[in-house]
Amino acid sequence: MGKTVTFQLLREVSNDDQAFIRRMIDTFIGQLNEDLPKFKEAFKQKDIEFLTKICHRLKSSLNYMDMMAERDLCAFLVGALRAGHFPNQELLQFIERLETGKLRLAENLKQDTI
Numbered sequence: 001m002g003k004t005v006t007f008q009l010l011r012e013v014s015n016d017d018q019a020f021i022r023r024m025i026d027t028f029i030g031q032l033n034e035d036l037p038k039f040k041e042a043f044k045q046k047d048i049e050f051l052t053k054i055c056h057r058l059k060s061s062l063n064y065m066d067m068m069a070e071r072d073l074c075a076f077l078v079g080a081l082r083a084g085h086f087p088n089q090e091l092l093q094f095i096e097r098l099e100t101g102k103l104r105l106a107e108n109l110k111q112d113t114i
Contacts, residue, residue: 005066005104005108006066007021007025007064007065007066007114008066009063009064009066010024010025010064010065013064018114021114022109022114024064025065025105025108025109025114026109028061028064028065028105029102029105029106029109031061032098032101032102033102035054035058036095036098036099036102038050038054039051039054039095039098040095042054043091043092043095046086048081048084048086051077051081051091052077052078052081052082055074055077055078055081055094056078058074058098059071059074059075059078062074065101065105067097067101069097070094070097070098070101073090073093073094073097074094076090077090077091077094
């Protein structure tokens with residue numbers, strides 16, 4: 001299933017502290033659980049300001065979670081939204097990727113594959 005997740009950046013900043021890495025992943029999942037419903041509602045309302053804020057905040061976290069494709073898409077979205085564009089398809093794709101990534105991370109925690 002997909003590419004191997006290494007959490008290389010988290011390993012580097014934590015000196016490979018497994019408890020810290022697990023806490024950071026758990027915290028990220030919790031944040032996504034809070035943000036995704038709000039993000040979906042902002043998408044429905046075409047709330048560019050809120051979408052920009054959430055995308056900007058998620059960008060560095062995605063890097064730490066080894067979600068590079070999502071990070072790159074997020075960076076594109078920030079630029080497009082700040083320019084006043086509403087990239088409908090890319091926003092939908094981003095929501096789907098965040099949901100899939102959240103499930104994958106949760107499974108990694110559950111199976112202790114970190």
